[in-house]
Amino acid sequence: MENGNLKLALQKKGRLSDRSIELLKHCGLDIETYSERLMVTVRNYNVDLLFLRDDDIPEYVQDGVADIGIVGEDVVYEKQSDIIVSEKLGFGRCRLMIAAPNDNVPEEPSDLKGKTIATSYPNILKKYLAENKIDSKVIEISGSVEIAPSLGVADLICDIVSTGTTLMMNKLKKSFTVFESEAVLISNKWLQEDKEKYAVLNDLLLRIRSVLSAKNSKYLMMNVPKKNLDKVIGLIPSLKSPTILHLADEESLAVHAVIPSEQFWKIIGDLKAAGASGILLFPIENMII
Numbered sequence: 001m002e003n004g005n006l007k008l009a010l011q012k013k014g015r016l017s018d019r020s021i022e023l024l025k026h027c028g029l030d031i032e033t034y035s036e037r038l039m040v041t042v043r044n045y046n047v048d049l050l051f052l053r054d055d056d057i058p059e060y061v062q063d064g065v066a067d068i069g070i071v072g073e074d075v076v077y078e079k080q081s082d083i084i085v086s087e088k089l090g091f092g093r094c095r096l097m098i099a100a101p102n103d104n105v106p107e108e109p110s111d112l113k114g115k116t117i118a119t120s121y122p123n124i125l126k127k128y129l130a131e132n133k134i135d136s137k138v139i140e141i142s143g144s145v146e147i148a149p150s151l152g153v154a155d156l157i158c159d160i161v162s163t164g165t166t167l168m169m170n171k172l173k174k175s176f177t178v179f180e181s182e183a184v185l186i187s188n189k190w191l192q193e194d195k196e197k198y199a200v201l202n203d204l205l206l207r208i209r210s211v212l213s214a215k216n217s218k219y220l221m222m223n224v225p226k227k228n229l230d231k232v233i234g235l236i237p238s239l240k241s242p243t244i245l246h247l248a249d250e251e252s253l254a255v256h257a258v259i260p261s262e263q264f265w266k267i268i269g270d271l272k273a274a275g276a277s278g279i280l281l282f283p284i285e286n287m288i289i
């Protein structure tokens with residue numbers, strides 16, 4: 001169906017589905033129920049959502065069946081499709097790691113030499129081995145990679161590791177990381193040639209970037225004794241110069257600043273020690289830098 005809308009491919013059902021929809025809703029897209037349909041039109045934006053298996057997304061975007069897509073970097077690099085990675089999205093973070101039977105865990109890449117490694121990511125693993133000049137045998141297995149060593153099919157595995165529970169149940173221990181992944185927005189290489197769709201992509205990217213930077217930032221407000229102002233300002237990892245406001249109490253000033261979220265707990269003790277009081281931290285909904 002060609003209606004001129006930008007076609008965005010999403011994972012139908014899986015680890016990336018909910019977070020992808022959540023991100024798009026934060027970007028102001030009005031998305032209704034999406035569970036059972038292959039395609040959904042967004043009411044207030046020139047985008048159609050296509051719900052697919054994640055493995056198919058890079059190729060569909062490469063071939064222009066979809067114009068853009070949200071998928072894990074692990075799938076993007078494994079599939080080796082000819083697409084553009086337009087933005088990292090900060091969710092769906094995971095690691096592709098080497099794991100081995102408890103009594104024989106490799107400590108460094110060179111320990112993989114001469115071993116047989118089972119994985120569902122043969123392309124990423126082979127590239128890693130080639131870059132590290134290691135000669136190993138790679139066996140591709142599509143699911144339940146963790147049982148390969150006990151079946152005697154492989155010495156080691158290379159797989160996505162989260163909590164490590166599955167590994168433990170199979171008497172395996174994680175070793176080192178081969179690839180780190182997060183969800184990314186990918187686009188078709190020729191999309192620039194369609195001016196209207198390309199404009200929608202750029203608008204969507206602007207919205208996504210503003211949502212992501214807002215999520216990573218917080219608005220900090222506090223009162224500070226005038227005499228300690230320089231000290232407090234030195235402590236604030238502010239994105240821009242902090243705002244200083246006068247108070248009715250002439251001994252103090254109000255200081256406002258946008259700071260990276262993860263910094264707050266690191267500086268709070270020093271701020272208090274410098275006499276800061278009435279410290280408030282607010283979430284930011286959107287941020288256009």
Ligand code: ATP
Nearest residue numbers: 014015016053054055072074075092093094160162
């Ligand atoms: P599909 O049915 O669409 O093929 P799938 O079973 O192949 O789904 P999921 O398990 O839903 O895929 O994982 C989708 C993506 O989520 C992976 O490609 C990876 O980028 C990311 N991912 C996988 N495991 C984890 C994890 N433990 N924590 C966070 N993200 C993960």
Ligand code: MG
Nearest residue numbers: 053054055056
């Ligand atoms: Mg899949």
